[in-house]
Amino acid sequence: MDKPKVVLGVSGGIAAYKACELLRRLTESGHDVRVVPTASALHFVGAATWSALSGHPVATEVWDDVHEVLHVRIGQHADLVVVAPATADMLAKAAHGLADDLLTNTLLTARCPVVFAPAMHTEMWEHPATQENVATLRRRGAVVIEPAVGRLTGVDTGKGRLPDPVEIFEVCRRVLARGVREPDLAGRHVVISAGGTREPLDPVRFLGNRSSGKQGYALARTAAARGARVTLVAANTSGLADPAGVDVVPVGTAVQLREAVLKAAADADAVVMAAAVADFRPAAYAPGKIKKKDDQDPDPIALVRNPDILAEISADRARPGQVIVGFAAETDDVLANGRKKLARKGCDLLVVNEVGERKTFGSEENEAVVLAADGSEIPVPHGPKEALADTVWDLVAARLS
Numbered sequence: 001m002d003k004p005k006v007v008l009g010v011s012g013g014i015a016a017y018k019a020c021e022l023l024r025r026l027t028e029s030g031h032d033v034r035v036v037p038t039a040s041a042l043h044f045v046g047a048a049t050w051s052a053l054s055g056h057p058v059a060t061e062v063w064d065d066v067h068e069v070l071h072v073r074i075g076q077h078a079d080l081v082v083v084a085p086a087t088a089d090m091l092a093k094a095a096h097g098l099a100d101d102l103l104t105n106t107l108l109t110a111r112c113p114v115v116f117a118p119a120m121h122t123e124m125w126e127h128p129a130t131q132e133n134v135a136t137l138r139r140r141g142a143v144v145i146e147p148a149v150g151r152l153t154g155v156d157t158g159k160g161r162l163p164d165p166v167e168i169f170e171v172c173r174r175v176l177a178r179g180v181r182e183p184d185l186a187g188r189h190v191v192i193s194a195g196g197t198r199e200p201l202d203p204v205r206f207l208g209n210r211s212s213g214k215q216g217y218a219l220a221r222t223a224a225a226r227g228a229r230v231t232l233v234a235a236n237t238s239g240l241a242d243p244a245g246v247d248v249v250p251v252g253t254a255v256q257l258r259e260a261v262l263k264a265a266a267d268a269d270a271v272v273m274a275a276a277v278a279d280f281r282p283a284a285y286a287p288g289k290i291k292k293k294d295d296q297d298p299d300p301i302a303l304v305r306n307p308d309i310l311a312e313i314s315a316d317r318a319r320p321g322q323v324i325v326g327f328a329a330e331t332d333d334v335l336a337n338g339r340k341k342l343a344r345k346g347c348d349l350l351v352v353n354e355v356g357e358r359k360t361f362g363s364e365e366n367e368a369v370v371l372a373a374d375g376s377e378i379p380v381p382h383g384p385k386e387a388l389a390d391t392v393w394d395l396v397a398a399r400l401s
């Protein structure tokens, strides 16, 4: 089988060196990558590096290798074009259809999915001109990854940093897997909760659960690759990398998770509650470490109920037509308990899966049945968590349209 053909466009930003890592990931995972740098990009990383890492010649201008008509051929044959980093200048040119070098010509001739990973100073990113260009590109079906927040060139910090190349690679992988289909969540804001809450007993101990957050992160990554603006409310997921283009809000307890979800849900089109939220928390928090008393049984731990966030946001939707999805982890009578829970919570969809010490938690795979409020049941066979995530988004997108 032919390898998928990827064009890696590199424009002239300081983050151009990070595209070398993206290039490596793409080639090592079996993609045939042609790098098309702009003339400015070559000030940062030379043609020799791109050529050696990709195994292809590197051209910048339409006047290079004219006999091969590269200005149309590269774009026509691509399965994916990813521009990383995308400068403010490149976004403007792409939005306006300029074609004064090989990369801009390629963007006009490509009929495959296009991903832009912008990187620039915060002022350039926030400028209305850039924001309008980004909106234009998204309206036309391109996936434009939101820049990360962090250290920029020099001493500045803020929004505008290129997301981790590993995470840009993840977006590319998912966009390629979906093929030429439109990013069907473009223009939508989705909120996802992930991980497991921890309810503190004292400064060193907590009541927690085994949820790793991987299903919620798979939901976030797939939604971003389908064009959504994503807020990920992440409870105790410190081992997981922030997905590219996703706004991650870290929380600890059920009460904090509720606050963050309610705030983000105010303008959301869909909320997916994948986090394992503790039903109860210790009635009292001991400000000092609870001590073991010799020859005495420990005091029982008194618990109080936590708020039922899924029921609350389902009953009191922040927007008409907002789609609410819950997750139910069950250890027995899985479907019967799931149906009861769907009725009790009032959400639109409930993803029901069986959990146990060696099932689901922490694993890369999942198996579930999605129960819908209209009575339908959608079985999702054993497979990667991102396949279940895509099924959830298919069902959400159908309800949103």
Ligand SMILES: Cc1cc2nc3c(=O)[nH]c(=O)nc-3n(C[C@H](O)[C@H](O)[C@H](O)COP(=O)(O)O)c2cc1C
Binding pocket: 010, 011, 012, 013, 014, 015, 038, 039, 040, 041, 086, 087, 088, 089, 090, 119, 120, 121, 124, 153
């Ligand atoms: C040191 C340096 C760093 C730069 N970093 C960025 C950047 O991160 N993002 C950006 O949009 N422009 C950046 N620029 C400005 C671009 O290089 C400039 O707009 C150039 O015209 C872009 O050309 P291109 O879009 O054809 O690659 C930088 C310029 C210099 C000199």
